[in-house]
């Protein structure tokens with residue numbers, strides 16, 4: 001089925017109705033080739049110190065003049081369920097290391113400096129048609145243990161009433177470290193591409209990545 005006609009069917013609620021009749025949106029998702037976003041561990045650096053500014057622009061902190069160091073990027077995507085139905089008002093809780101690979105977390109052992117202008121954490125929600133968007137910096141790689149270096153990644157916890165919450169990590173394309181990452185390489189070959197964002201264009205020289213999220 002072409003993307004456009006699939007969207008039209010979704011709009012008319014046909015698929016939703018069919019999913020209801022089948023009583024199993026998972027089977028319908030399988031038929032449509034929609035695979036749930038693979039889960040991943042939360043990791044040790046979920047923020048423990050509250051902060052005022054948790055908005056969609058992580059490159060600036062309210063009340064400060066400066067902007068975050070590193071490559072600024074935009075991540076956009078859509079949240080759906082496995083039947084392809086958009087999920088509006090989902091809560092997207094995301095956190096990441098700064099451009100040098102350092103988290104603003106008291107137990108991050110990385111000696112790289114904090115960036116006083118990097119927000120590091122955001123809680124946003126999906127809007128119309130399940131879409132979301134945020135601006136941030138490309139996170140740096142960081143040593144995890146011994147010879148294991150984590151590739152650039154962003155952590156997500158996504159929740160919405162009526163769906164199982166999802167904790168996962170999003171990666172970047174073309175990173176050599178993706179191949180040796182102990183977490184990512186443990187995923188099924190068919191799951192890995194679903195965890196890697198895709199560059200889809202530029203906006204004022206800022207690369208835009210697409211990362212869609214599918215609830216189980």
Ligand SMILES: [Fe+2]
Pocket residue numbers: 043045097150153155
């Ligand atoms: Fe991490």
